[in-house]
Protein backbone atom coordinates (compact mmCIF):
# COMPACT_ATOMS: atom_id res chain seq x y z
CA UNK A 1 0.00 0.00 0.00
CA UNK A 2 2.80 2.39 1.01
CA UNK A 3 4.77 1.53 -2.16
CA UNK A 4 1.68 2.14 -4.33
CA UNK A 5 1.12 5.56 -2.72
CA UNK A 6 4.75 6.53 -3.32
CA UNK A 7 4.46 5.37 -6.94
CA UNK A 8 1.48 7.71 -7.54
CA UNK A 9 3.12 10.64 -5.70
CA UNK A 10 6.29 10.22 -7.79
CA UNK A 11 4.28 9.93 -11.00
CA UNK A 12 2.28 13.06 -10.13
CA UNK A 13 5.46 14.94 -9.31
CA UNK A 14 7.00 13.88 -12.64
CA UNK A 15 3.87 14.93 -14.52
CA UNK A 16 3.85 18.29 -12.72
CA UNK A 17 7.51 18.78 -13.59
CA UNK A 18 6.82 17.91 -17.24
CA UNK A 19 3.87 20.30 -17.26
CA UNK A 20 5.95 23.14 -15.76
CA UNK A 21 8.75 22.51 -18.30
CA UNK A 22 6.19 22.56 -21.13
CA UNK A 23 4.74 25.86 -19.89
CA UNK A 24 8.22 27.38 -19.56
CA UNK A 25 9.08 26.17 -23.08
CA UNK A 26 5.89 27.66 -24.46
CA UNK A 27 6.57 31.03 -22.77
CA UNK A 28 10.19 30.89 -23.94
CA UNK A 29 9.09 30.11 -27.49
CA UNK A 30 6.95 33.22 -27.39
CA UNK A 31 9.89 35.39 -26.26
CA UNK A 32 11.30 36.93 -29.40
CA UNK A 33 15.01 37.51 -29.97
CA UNK A 34 16.58 40.96 -29.55
CA UNK A 35 16.75 41.50 -33.34
CA UNK A 36 12.93 41.43 -33.46
CA UNK A 37 12.54 44.44 -31.13
CA UNK A 38 10.93 47.26 -33.12
CA UNK A 39 13.27 50.02 -34.26
CA UNK A 40 14.23 52.22 -37.21
CA UNK A 41 14.61 50.36 -40.51
CA UNK A 42 17.98 48.67 -40.74
CA UNK A 43 19.75 48.29 -44.09
CA UNK A 44 22.52 45.83 -44.98
CA UNK A 45 26.01 47.05 -44.02
CA UNK A 46 25.05 50.60 -42.93
CA UNK A 47 22.30 49.41 -40.56
CA UNK A 48 20.31 52.32 -39.13
CA UNK A 49 23.03 54.90 -39.75
CA UNK A 50 21.15 56.67 -42.54
CA UNK A 51 18.48 57.89 -40.11
CA UNK A 52 21.12 59.76 -38.10
CA UNK A 53 22.95 61.32 -41.06
CA UNK A 54 22.04 64.73 -42.59
CA UNK A 55 18.60 64.34 -44.18
CA UNK A 56 17.65 61.42 -41.89
CA UNK A 57 14.58 61.82 -39.67
CA UNK A 58 16.64 61.39 -36.50
CA UNK A 59 19.48 63.70 -37.59
CA UNK A 60 20.32 66.04 -34.68
CA UNK A 61 17.03 65.12 -32.93
CA UNK A 62 18.90 64.58 -29.69
CA UNK A 63 16.44 66.11 -27.25
CA UNK A 64 13.38 64.68 -28.98
CA UNK A 65 14.95 61.24 -29.57
CA UNK A 66 13.16 59.44 -26.73
CA UNK A 67 9.76 60.85 -27.67
CA UNK A 68 10.25 60.06 -31.37
CA UNK A 69 11.33 56.51 -30.63
CA UNK A 70 8.47 55.85 -28.22
CA UNK A 71 5.83 57.31 -30.53
CA UNK A 72 7.16 55.39 -33.52
CA UNK A 73 7.92 52.00 -31.96
CA UNK A 74 6.36 51.71 -28.50
CA UNK A 75 7.73 50.85 -25.06
CA UNK A 76 10.81 48.91 -26.20
CA UNK A 77 13.02 50.07 -29.07
CA UNK A 78 16.12 48.65 -30.71
CA UNK A 79 18.99 50.78 -32.01
CA UNK A 80 21.66 48.84 -33.87
CA UNK A 81 25.25 49.83 -33.28
CA UNK A 82 27.41 51.38 -35.97
CA UNK A 83 30.81 53.02 -36.49
CA UNK A 84 32.16 52.20 -33.06
CA UNK A 85 28.72 52.63 -31.47
CA UNK A 86 27.33 49.66 -29.52
CA UNK A 87 23.70 48.49 -29.95
CA UNK A 88 21.21 50.02 -27.49
CA UNK A 89 17.79 49.00 -26.18
CA UNK A 90 15.48 51.80 -25.01
CA UNK A 91 12.80 50.94 -22.44
CA UNK A 92 9.89 53.33 -21.86
CA UNK A 93 7.84 51.09 -19.56
CA UNK A 94 8.71 51.91 -15.93
CA UNK A 95 7.33 48.63 -14.57
CA UNK A 96 9.37 46.56 -17.03
CA UNK A 97 12.41 48.71 -16.22
CA UNK A 98 12.05 48.20 -12.48
CA UNK A 99 11.85 44.42 -12.96
CA UNK A 100 15.02 44.44 -15.06
CA UNK A 101 16.87 46.56 -12.49
CA UNK A 102 15.80 44.28 -9.64
CA UNK A 103 17.16 41.23 -11.43
CA UNK A 104 20.48 42.90 -12.28
CA UNK A 105 23.74 42.30 -10.45
CA UNK A 106 23.88 44.13 -7.08
CA UNK A 107 26.95 45.94 -8.46
CA UNK A 108 25.48 47.60 -11.56
CA UNK A 109 27.49 48.44 -14.66
CA UNK A 110 27.06 51.83 -16.29
CA UNK A 111 28.47 51.99 -19.85
CA UNK A 112 30.22 54.88 -21.56
CA UNK A 113 33.43 56.92 -21.39
CA UNK A 114 35.55 54.16 -22.96
CA UNK A 115 38.17 56.66 -24.13
CA UNK A 116 38.69 57.91 -20.58
CA UNK A 117 39.03 54.32 -19.35
CA UNK A 118 41.58 53.77 -22.11
CA UNK A 119 43.52 56.87 -21.09
CA UNK A 120 43.58 56.00 -17.40
CA UNK A 121 44.57 52.38 -18.06
CA UNK A 122 47.30 53.10 -20.61
CA UNK A 123 48.66 56.51 -19.71
CA UNK A 124 47.91 57.26 -16.07
CA UNK A 125 47.67 54.18 -13.89
CA UNK A 126 50.90 52.74 -12.59
CA UNK A 127 49.72 49.16 -12.20
CA UNK A 128 47.39 46.90 -14.16
CA UNK A 129 44.81 46.71 -11.36
CA UNK A 130 44.87 50.38 -10.28
CA UNK A 131 41.34 51.82 -10.12
CA UNK A 132 40.11 53.95 -13.04
CA UNK A 133 37.75 56.01 -10.89
CA UNK A 134 34.23 55.95 -9.51
CA UNK A 135 32.58 56.96 -12.80
CA UNK A 136 34.43 54.35 -14.83
CA UNK A 137 35.01 51.32 -12.64
CA UNK A 138 32.70 48.39 -12.00
CA UNK A 139 32.42 45.44 -9.65
CA UNK A 140 34.48 45.25 -6.49
CA UNK A 141 36.90 48.05 -7.51
CA UNK A 142 33.99 50.45 -7.94
CA UNK A 143 32.40 49.27 -4.68
CA UNK A 144 35.60 50.01 -2.75
CA UNK A 145 35.84 53.55 -4.16
CA UNK A 146 32.17 54.23 -3.69
CA UNK A 147 32.09 53.01 -0.10
CA UNK A 148 34.86 55.49 0.60
CA UNK A 149 32.95 58.36 -0.96
CA UNK A 150 29.43 57.63 0.34
CA UNK A 151 30.03 58.61 3.97
CA UNK A 152 31.90 61.76 2.89
CA UNK A 153 29.31 62.87 0.36
CA UNK A 154 25.89 61.45 1.09
CA UNK A 155 25.46 61.76 4.86
CA UNK A 156 23.59 64.90 5.91
CA UNK A 157 26.02 65.35 8.80
CA UNK A 158 29.01 65.25 6.44
CA UNK A 159 27.44 67.75 4.03
CA UNK A 160 26.18 70.31 6.56
CA UNK A 161 29.60 71.86 7.27
CA UNK A 162 29.92 72.70 3.54
CA UNK A 163 26.99 75.15 3.70
CA UNK A 164 29.06 78.14 4.80
CA UNK A 165 31.70 77.82 2.06
CA UNK A 166 28.96 77.23 -0.54
CA UNK A 167 27.22 80.40 0.67
CA UNK A 168 30.50 82.31 0.25
CA UNK A 169 30.80 81.00 -3.31
CA UNK A 170 27.15 81.91 -4.06
CA UNK A 171 27.69 85.45 -2.70
CA UNK A 172 30.69 85.85 -5.02
CA UNK A 173 28.55 84.58 -7.89
CA UNK A 174 25.81 87.14 -7.15
CA UNK A 175 28.45 89.91 -7.11
CA UNK A 176 29.86 88.62 -10.36
CA UNK A 177 26.43 88.52 -12.03
CA UNK A 178 25.73 92.06 -10.83
CA UNK A 179 28.99 93.28 -12.30
CA UNK A 180 28.42 91.50 -15.62
CA UNK A 181 25.12 93.27 -16.39
CA UNK A 182 24.78 95.77 -19.22
CA UNK A 183 22.50 98.82 -19.25
CA UNK A 184 19.44 96.62 -19.87
CA UNK A 185 20.43 94.47 -16.87
CA UNK A 186 21.21 91.54 -19.15
CA UNK A 187 24.34 89.42 -18.75
CA UNK A 188 26.60 90.07 -21.73
CA UNK A 189 28.77 86.98 -21.29
CA UNK A 190 27.52 83.43 -21.72
CA UNK A 191 25.47 82.74 -18.56
CA UNK A 192 26.01 78.99 -18.78
CA UNK A 193 29.79 79.50 -18.75
CA UNK A 194 29.34 81.78 -15.75
CA UNK A 195 27.32 79.11 -13.95
CA UNK A 196 30.00 76.58 -14.82
CA UNK A 197 32.50 78.74 -12.96
CA UNK A 198 30.18 78.81 -9.95
CA UNK A 199 29.68 75.00 -10.09
CA UNK A 200 33.41 74.33 -10.41
CA UNK A 201 34.20 76.72 -7.57
CA UNK A 202 31.56 74.98 -5.43
CA UNK A 203 32.74 71.42 -6.15
CA UNK A 204 36.35 72.55 -5.74
CA UNK A 205 35.61 74.17 -2.39
CA UNK A 206 33.88 71.12 -0.89
CA UNK A 207 36.25 68.58 -2.41
CA UNK A 208 39.56 70.29 -1.74
CA UNK A 209 38.64 72.54 1.16
CA UNK A 210 40.24 75.31 -0.83
CA UNK A 211 38.95 78.11 -3.05
CA UNK A 212 40.03 77.72 -6.70
CA UNK A 213 39.18 81.38 -7.41
CA UNK A 214 37.29 80.66 -10.61
CA UNK A 215 35.02 83.64 -9.93
CA UNK A 216 37.87 86.11 -9.66
CA UNK A 217 37.09 88.82 -12.27
CA UNK A 218 40.82 89.21 -12.99
CA UNK A 219 41.63 85.52 -13.36
CA UNK A 220 44.79 85.38 -15.52
CA UNK A 221 44.67 83.13 -18.57
CA UNK A 222 47.67 81.13 -17.39
CA UNK A 223 46.33 80.59 -13.87
CA UNK A 224 45.78 76.96 -12.77
CA UNK A 225 42.05 77.67 -12.22
CA UNK A 226 41.66 78.90 -15.80
CA UNK A 227 43.61 75.88 -17.06
CA UNK A 228 41.32 73.60 -15.05
CA UNK A 229 38.17 75.22 -16.47
CA UNK A 230 39.48 74.98 -20.04
CA UNK A 231 40.74 71.40 -19.66
CA UNK A 232 37.45 70.30 -18.15
CA UNK A 233 35.46 71.76 -20.99
CA UNK A 234 37.70 70.40 -23.66
CA UNK A 235 37.63 66.96 -21.99
CA UNK A 236 33.83 66.87 -22.02
CA UNK A 237 33.80 67.97 -25.67
CA UNK A 238 36.25 65.25 -26.66
CA UNK A 239 34.44 62.61 -24.59
CA UNK A 240 31.30 63.40 -26.55
CA UNK A 241 33.15 63.16 -29.86
CA UNK A 242 34.91 59.90 -29.14
CA UNK A 243 32.30 57.96 -27.19
CA UNK A 244 28.91 59.41 -28.04
CA UNK A 245 29.27 60.11 -31.76
CA UNK A 246 30.30 57.69 -34.49
CA UNK A 247 34.09 57.44 -34.23
CA UNK A 248 36.80 55.05 -35.36
CA UNK A 249 39.27 55.77 -32.55
CA UNK A 250 39.05 52.17 -31.32
CA UNK A 251 40.41 50.97 -34.68
CA UNK A 252 42.72 53.78 -35.84
CA UNK A 253 44.48 56.75 -34.23
CA UNK A 254 42.16 59.64 -35.09
CA UNK A 255 43.07 63.33 -34.49
CA UNK A 256 40.31 63.52 -31.80
CA UNK A 257 41.79 60.51 -30.05
CA UNK A 258 45.21 62.20 -29.92
CA UNK A 259 43.65 65.41 -28.66
CA UNK A 260 41.67 63.44 -26.06
CA UNK A 261 44.72 61.68 -24.63
CA UNK A 262 46.53 65.05 -24.44
CA UNK A 263 43.69 66.90 -22.76
CA UNK A 264 42.95 64.16 -20.22
CA UNK A 265 46.61 64.39 -19.30
CA UNK A 266 46.45 68.17 -18.86
CA UNK A 267 43.32 67.77 -16.74
CA UNK A 268 44.95 65.28 -14.40
CA UNK A 269 48.12 67.40 -14.17
CA UNK A 270 46.17 70.50 -13.16
CA UNK A 271 44.16 68.43 -10.73
CA UNK A 272 47.35 67.13 -9.19
CA UNK A 273 48.47 70.71 -8.70
CA UNK A 274 45.30 71.54 -6.73
CA UNK A 275 45.50 68.37 -4.69
CA UNK A 276 49.12 69.02 -3.76
CA UNK A 277 48.17 72.57 -2.80
CA UNK A 278 45.34 71.41 -0.58
CA UNK A 279 47.59 68.78 1.02
CA UNK A 280 49.95 71.61 1.96
CA UNK A 281 47.04 73.67 3.34
CA UNK A 282 45.75 70.70 5.29
CA UNK A 283 49.13 70.27 6.94
CA UNK A 284 48.78 73.69 8.55
CA UNK A 285 45.17 72.99 9.58
CA UNK A 286 44.33 71.94 13.11
CA UNK A 287 43.27 68.33 13.58
CA UNK A 288 39.46 68.17 13.27
CA UNK A 289 36.92 65.46 13.89
CA UNK A 290 35.84 63.30 10.95
CA UNK A 291 32.65 65.25 10.18
CA UNK A 292 34.54 68.48 9.59
CA UNK A 293 36.99 67.00 7.13
CA UNK A 294 36.92 67.97 3.48
CA UNK A 295 36.22 65.21 0.98
CA UNK A 296 39.84 65.13 -0.13
CA UNK A 297 41.07 64.46 3.41
CA UNK A 298 38.88 61.42 3.57
CA UNK A 299 39.82 60.05 0.18
CA UNK A 300 43.51 60.81 0.66
CA UNK A 301 43.43 58.19 3.36
CA UNK A 302 43.32 55.70 0.47
CA UNK A 303 46.09 56.77 -1.88
CA UNK A 304 47.32 60.04 -3.41
CA UNK A 305 47.07 58.84 -7.02
CA UNK A 306 43.54 57.60 -6.45
CA UNK A 307 42.64 60.89 -4.76
CA UNK A 308 43.63 62.74 -7.94
CA UNK A 309 41.48 60.42 -10.03
CA UNK A 310 38.49 60.77 -7.71
CA UNK A 311 38.75 64.57 -7.50
CA UNK A 312 38.90 64.53 -11.28
CA UNK A 313 35.70 62.44 -11.39
CA UNK A 314 33.89 64.88 -9.12
CA UNK A 315 34.86 67.76 -11.39
CA UNK A 316 33.85 65.86 -14.53
CA UNK A 317 30.48 64.81 -13.11
CA UNK A 318 29.66 67.79 -10.94
CA UNK A 319 30.10 70.91 -13.05
CA UNK A 320 27.97 70.87 -16.21
CA UNK A 321 25.25 68.97 -14.32
CA UNK A 322 24.80 71.52 -11.53
CA UNK A 323 25.34 74.50 -13.82
CA UNK A 324 22.77 73.21 -16.34
CA UNK A 325 20.24 72.54 -13.60
CA UNK A 326 20.73 76.00 -12.07
CA UNK A 327 20.27 77.54 -15.53
CA UNK A 328 17.01 75.61 -16.04
CA UNK A 329 15.64 76.73 -12.66
CA UNK A 330 16.51 80.36 -13.40
CA UNK A 331 14.77 80.16 -16.77
CA UNK A 332 11.64 78.52 -15.31
CA UNK A 333 11.45 81.13 -12.55
CA UNK A 334 11.97 83.98 -15.02
CA UNK A 335 9.28 82.58 -17.32
CA UNK A 336 6.84 82.02 -14.41
CA UNK A 337 6.82 85.26 -12.37
CA UNK A 338 4.04 84.06 -10.02
CA UNK A 339 6.16 81.06 -8.97
CA UNK A 340 9.20 83.31 -8.68
CA UNK A 341 7.31 85.68 -6.33
CA UNK A 342 6.09 82.76 -4.25
CA UNK A 343 9.64 81.46 -3.95
CA UNK A 344 10.99 84.90 -3.06
CA UNK A 345 8.44 85.20 -0.25
CA UNK A 346 9.58 81.88 1.16
CA UNK A 347 13.28 82.74 0.82
CA UNK A 348 12.83 86.16 2.46
CA UNK A 349 10.86 84.63 5.35
CA UNK A 350 13.82 82.29 6.02
CA UNK A 351 11.46 79.82 7.69
CA UNK A 352 11.39 76.89 5.32
CA UNK A 353 12.84 75.66 2.04
CA UNK A 354 9.85 73.58 0.99
CA UNK A 355 8.92 75.58 -2.10
CA UNK A 356 12.58 76.01 -3.06
CA UNK A 357 13.10 72.24 -3.00
CA UNK A 358 9.89 71.77 -5.00
CA UNK A 359 11.12 74.27 -7.65
CA UNK A 360 14.37 72.32 -8.00
CA UNK A 361 12.53 68.99 -8.31
CA UNK A 362 10.15 70.38 -10.89
CA UNK A 363 13.02 71.89 -12.93
CA UNK A 364 14.75 68.50 -12.92
CA UNK A 365 11.52 66.95 -14.21
CA UNK A 366 11.04 69.46 -17.04
CA UNK A 367 14.72 69.97 -17.88
CA UNK A 368 16.49 66.79 -16.73
CA UNK A 369 20.20 67.23 -17.16
CA UNK A 370 20.68 63.50 -17.79
CA UNK A 371 17.87 62.12 -19.94
CA UNK A 372 18.13 58.39 -19.34
CA UNK A 373 19.24 55.70 -16.95
CA UNK A 374 22.15 53.87 -18.61
CA UNK A 375 23.13 50.32 -17.77
CA UNK A 376 25.03 47.43 -19.33
CA UNK A 377 23.18 44.20 -18.56
CA UNK A 378 25.08 41.70 -16.48
CA UNK A 379 22.71 38.87 -17.46
CA UNK A 380 20.04 37.95 -19.98
CA UNK A 381 16.56 39.44 -19.44
CA UNK A 382 13.11 38.85 -20.88
CA UNK A 383 11.49 42.26 -21.21
CA UNK A 384 8.08 42.96 -22.74
CA UNK A 385 8.26 39.75 -24.75
CA UNK A 386 11.83 40.15 -26.03
CA UNK A 387 15.11 38.63 -24.92
CA UNK A 388 17.74 41.21 -24.04
CA UNK A 389 21.20 39.63 -24.09
CA UNK A 390 23.92 40.00 -21.51
CA UNK A 391 26.29 42.97 -22.05
CA UNK A 392 23.62 44.98 -23.84
CA UNK A 393 23.34 48.73 -23.25
CA UNK A 394 19.90 49.53 -21.90
CA UNK A 395 18.58 53.07 -21.52
CA UNK A 396 15.45 53.77 -19.47
CA UNK A 397 13.76 56.78 -21.07
CA UNK A 398 13.14 58.81 -17.91
CA UNK A 399 13.14 62.09 -19.80
CA UNK A 400 10.15 60.98 -21.87
CA UNK A 401 8.40 59.31 -18.92
CA UNK A 402 8.58 62.59 -16.97
CA UNK A 403 6.89 64.48 -19.77
CA UNK A 404 3.69 62.45 -20.23
CA UNK A 405 0.24 63.26 -18.91
CA UNK A 406 -0.44 59.83 -17.36
CA UNK A 407 2.62 60.19 -15.13
CA UNK A 408 2.52 63.94 -14.44
CA UNK A 409 -0.74 65.85 -15.14
CA UNK A 410 -0.22 69.11 -17.09
CA UNK A 411 3.24 67.82 -17.91
CA UNK A 412 4.51 70.87 -19.81
CA UNK A 413 3.65 73.30 -16.99
CA UNK A 414 6.14 74.41 -14.33
CA UNK A 415 4.15 73.39 -11.26
CA UNK A 416 6.37 73.08 -8.17
CA UNK A 417 3.11 72.60 -6.26
CA UNK A 418 2.88 68.98 -7.48
CA UNK A 419 5.74 68.12 -5.10
CA UNK A 420 3.93 69.63 -2.11
CA UNK A 421 0.18 68.97 -2.48
CA UNK A 422 -1.68 66.31 -0.49
CA UNK A 423 -2.15 62.74 -1.74
CA UNK A 424 -5.75 63.34 -2.74
CA UNK A 425 -4.81 66.14 -5.15
CA UNK A 426 -4.68 64.93 -8.79
CA UNK A 427 -1.37 66.79 -9.18
CA UNK A 428 0.27 64.77 -6.39
CA UNK A 429 3.68 63.56 -7.61
CA UNK A 430 3.25 60.21 -5.89
CA UNK A 431 0.69 59.19 -8.52
CA UNK A 432 3.53 58.84 -11.04
CA UNK A 433 5.34 55.49 -11.26
CA UNK A 434 8.30 55.62 -8.84
CA UNK A 435 10.65 54.71 -11.69
CA UNK A 436 9.47 57.51 -13.99
CA UNK A 437 11.19 60.42 -12.22
CA UNK A 438 14.73 59.81 -11.06
CA UNK A 439 17.04 62.73 -11.92
CA UNK A 440 19.83 61.31 -9.78
CA UNK A 441 18.73 57.71 -10.53
CA UNK A 442 18.23 54.86 -8.08
CA UNK A 443 20.15 52.49 -5.91
CA UNK A 444 23.79 51.95 -5.12
CA UNK A 445 25.09 53.51 -8.34
CA UNK A 446 22.97 56.68 -8.16
CA UNK A 447 24.62 60.11 -8.10
CA UNK A 448 27.15 60.35 -5.28
CA UNK A 449 27.12 64.16 -5.56
CA UNK A 450 23.36 64.46 -5.09
CA UNK A 451 23.41 66.04 -1.63
CA UNK A 452 26.14 68.48 -2.61
CA UNK A 453 24.29 69.40 -5.81
CA UNK A 454 21.03 69.99 -3.95
CA UNK A 455 22.70 72.08 -1.28
CA UNK A 456 24.73 74.27 -3.64
CA UNK A 457 21.76 74.82 -5.96
CA UNK A 458 19.42 75.68 -3.07
CA UNK A 459 21.93 78.21 -1.74
CA UNK A 460 22.60 79.81 -5.14
CA UNK A 461 18.95 80.05 -6.20
CA UNK A 462 17.87 81.57 -2.88
CA UNK A 463 20.61 84.19 -3.10
CA UNK A 464 19.71 85.03 -6.69
CA UNK A 465 15.97 85.48 -6.00
CA UNK A 466 16.82 87.49 -2.89
CA UNK A 467 18.89 89.89 -4.96
CA UNK A 468 17.30 89.97 -8.41
CA UNK A 469 13.90 89.97 -10.04
CA UNK A 470 14.33 87.73 -13.06
CA UNK A 471 12.64 88.24 -16.41
CA UNK A 472 12.93 86.33 -19.66
CA UNK A 473 12.49 87.98 -23.04
CA UNK A 474 11.22 86.05 -26.06
CA UNK A 475 10.49 82.39 -26.80
CA UNK A 476 11.75 79.51 -24.62
CA UNK A 477 15.35 78.45 -25.19
CA UNK A 478 16.23 75.51 -27.42
CA UNK A 479 18.01 72.45 -26.10
CA UNK A 480 20.41 69.81 -27.33
CA UNK A 481 22.13 66.73 -25.96
CA UNK A 482 25.87 66.09 -26.03
CA UNK A 483 27.16 62.77 -24.65
CA UNK A 484 24.79 62.03 -21.76
CA UNK A 485 24.03 65.65 -20.86
CA UNK A 486 21.16 67.87 -22.01
CA UNK A 487 22.16 71.48 -22.59
CA UNK A 488 20.06 74.65 -22.82
CA UNK A 489 21.28 76.64 -25.79
CA UNK A 490 22.01 80.36 -26.16
CA UNK A 491 20.71 83.05 -26.34
CA UNK A 492 20.03 83.37 -22.62
CA UNK A 493 17.58 86.26 -22.62
CA UNK A 494 17.51 86.93 -18.89
CA UNK A 495 17.04 90.32 -17.30
CA UNK A 496 18.50 90.58 -13.80
CA UNK A 497 16.74 93.58 -12.24
CA UNK A 498 17.72 94.61 -8.72
CA UNK A 499 15.09 93.92 -6.07
Ligand code: HEM
Pocket residue numbers: 110134135136146203313314315317318319321322325369370374439440441442444445446447448449450452453
Ligand atom coordinates in the same frame (compact mmCIF):
# COMPACT_ATOMS: atom_id res chain seq x y z
C1 HEM B 1 21.79 68.60 -10.44
C2 HEM B 1 22.99 68.06 -10.48
C3 HEM B 1 23.29 66.63 -10.78
C4 HEM B 1 22.54 65.68 -11.40
C5 HEM B 1 21.12 65.82 -11.97
C6 HEM B 1 23.31 64.46 -11.41
C7 HEM B 1 22.88 63.26 -11.96
C8 HEM B 1 23.64 62.12 -12.00
C9 HEM B 1 23.23 60.89 -12.63
C10 HEM B 1 21.91 60.67 -13.36
C11 HEM B 1 24.22 59.99 -12.46
C12 HEM B 1 24.23 58.54 -12.97
C13 HEM B 1 23.71 57.65 -11.87
C14 HEM B 1 23.47 56.22 -12.30
O1 HEM B 1 24.04 55.77 -13.29
O2 HEM B 1 22.68 55.53 -11.61
C15 HEM B 1 25.27 60.63 -11.72
C16 HEM B 1 26.44 60.01 -11.34
C17 HEM B 1 27.46 60.65 -10.67
N1 HEM B 1 27.46 61.95 -10.20
FE1 HEM B 1 25.94 63.28 -10.39
N2 HEM B 1 24.52 64.69 -10.80
C18 HEM B 1 24.54 65.99 -10.38
C19 HEM B 1 25.56 66.62 -9.70
C20 HEM B 1 26.70 66.02 -9.26
C21 HEM B 1 27.72 66.65 -8.47
C22 HEM B 1 27.68 68.09 -7.96
C23 HEM B 1 28.72 65.74 -8.28
C24 HEM B 1 30.01 65.87 -7.52
C25 HEM B 1 30.16 66.62 -6.47
C26 HEM B 1 28.32 64.52 -8.96
C27 HEM B 1 29.06 63.37 -9.00
C28 HEM B 1 28.66 62.19 -9.59
C29 HEM B 1 29.49 61.01 -9.68
C30 HEM B 1 30.92 60.86 -9.17
C31 HEM B 1 28.73 60.03 -10.34
C32 HEM B 1 29.15 58.58 -10.63
C33 HEM B 1 28.65 57.72 -9.46
C34 HEM B 1 28.92 56.24 -9.61
O3 HEM B 1 29.00 55.74 -10.72
O4 HEM B 1 29.05 55.57 -8.57
N3 HEM B 1 27.09 64.72 -9.53
N4 HEM B 1 24.90 61.92 -11.45
